[in-house]
Amino acid sequence: MKTLTLSNGDFVKIDNLSENLLKRSWSRLAGRVVSIKSPTFSDILDLATEIGGPGSFASNPGDYRKCALNHILIETEKSPLSFQVKITKPQDTD
Amino acid sequence: MNTTYRPYFSEWADANIVVDSGPRAGTVLTLSHWPSSPTPPCFLADTSAESVFLLLRDQEIPCAKYVTASHYDVDALISLFAWLHPNIFMKSHDFWINVAYAGDFECFPESKTRMLARTLDSLGDPSVSPWGSLLTSLGKAEQHVFLFEEILPTLSNWPDILKKYPDLWNPGENLYHMTELFLRTCNVRHVPEIDISIISSDRLPVGEDIDADPYSGLDPYAVNEVANGSLIIMAFENSIRIVQRYESWVRYVSRPIRYRRDLSPLSKWLSEQDDAAWSYGGIQAVTPCLMPVSGRTSLPIKWLIEQICAYNASAPPGWHPNLEMTLPGHQMGQPSHSNFERS
Numbered sequence: 325m326k327t328l329t330l331s332n333g334d335f336v337k338i339d340n341l342s343e344n345l346l347k348r349s350w351s352r353l354a355g356r357v358v359s360i361k362s363p364t365f366s367d368i369l370d371l372a373t374e375i376g377g378p379g380s381f382a383s384n385p386g387d388y389r390k391c392a393l394n395h396i397l398i399e400t401e402k403s404p405l406s407f408q409v410k411i412t413k414p415q416d417t418d
Numbered sequence: 419m420n421t422t423y424r425p426y427f428s429e430w431a432d433a434n435i436v437v438d439s440g441p442r443a444g445t446v447l448t449l450s451h452w453p454s455s456p457t458p459p460c461f462l463a464d465t466s467a468e469s470v471f472l473l474l475r476d477q478e479i480p481c482a483k484y485v486t487a488s489h490y491d492v493d494a495l496i497s498l499f500a501w502l503h504p505n506i507f508m509k510s511h512d513f514w515i516n517v518a519y520a521g522d523f524e525c526f527p528e529s530k531t532r533m534l535a536r537t538l539d540s541l542g543d544p545s546v547s548p549w550g551s552l553l554t555s556l557g558k559a560e561q562h563v564f565l566f567e568e569i570l571p572t573l574s575n576w577p578d579i580l581k582k583y584p585d586l587w588n589p590g591e592n593l594y595h596m597t598e599l600f601l602r603t604c605n606v607r608h609v610p611e612i613d614i615s616i617i618s619s620d621r622l623p624v625g626e627d628i629d630a631d632p633y634s635g636l637d638p639y640a641v642n643e644v645a646n647g648s649l650i651i652m653a654f655e656n657s658i659r660i661v662q663r664y665e666s667w668v669r670y671v672s673r674p675i676r677y678r679r680d681l682s683p684l685s686k687w688l689s690e691q692d693d694a695a696w697s698y699g700g701i702q703a704v705t706p707c708l709m710p711v712s713g714r715t716s717l718p719i720k721w722l723i724e725q726i727c728a729y730n731a732s733a734p735p736g737w738h739p740n741l742e743m744t745l746p747g748h749q750m751g752q753p754s755h756s757n758f759e760r761s
Binding site for chain 2: 352353354355356358362363364365366368369370373378379381396397398400407408409411
């Protein structure tokens, strides 16, 4: 487990993050952890998405380890033309 | 004490006020509608300019040598203008707040307000600004400083600005009127329980860049004016776009806004169903758009609209603008807001 220090000195737990992403400055915004490159907000990365893929979010604001991230999945039922939205964790689907 | 503008990315030692941005070292007051901003609750408003108005109207101006904003846009410009020229601003505060609103949310019914918002916005766009080549030679932060320093001293004479730069508002206003005509032929439906507006037609709009543009080549001002929802589905013939509006990114107070949903799982699923790949800008983006990369879909439009509404109804909220913030540049230690809390 590693820790990622946010811009206010706060930290979150992570499993791993590439060097490029570790070099960026991360902040809490609107309940998520994001990295904002441009002052005009034209380039924003979302930490949960970077770690867990599209549809990921952390229910614990201090814990962004893969096993702690929730994941929104679309579960297709009998008909291919209907679905249900399911919340799960990556460890549940591995 | 006279307050003067100072660039945001400076070394800060003196007391400062930040508008339409996150706080810096020495910030004694933040007035911003940004998500998670530490704006005192009594000054929260749809635009940062209106937050400044609420302070100027109700309170003594706090002592600070400097006022600053991180980026050039219409709301930030007018917020700074209000601080630097409070008498001019307060004399016509409704007009100035409306211009800030129009600039940020691309929505306002009155033409002069729209024209000024379009012009001020375009002055900062290197592709159309008269200072285009100079702007492209500067870094982003320097661009913003240049624009503030150039425009703030002349803003009180805004009719002259409109006269001087007709090319910056005319094309947008022409498109606005063409879009109005097109929208009259469309079916517009609101689903208030999920804060969605659906604009549909069997016809495609006429114009350039229909397939690549998030608004199908239509004028966002005209579209946003007829769409009440914070999420808009635009479906024209076999072309479809889903736009999450700026209202759902910021701390919007004049009406309840349904929290944004992360549409990336929907984007992935639709790519699997469709002949076309779909793309989505991400929940954290200011105004993300979900659409087929080619602009067109092979899926039945009616079914698609049903699936998009069903997803939004059942997915959990993913963006909470009122939760706490720590933005880059926000130093350790709490800015003192105690003088501005309403008891």
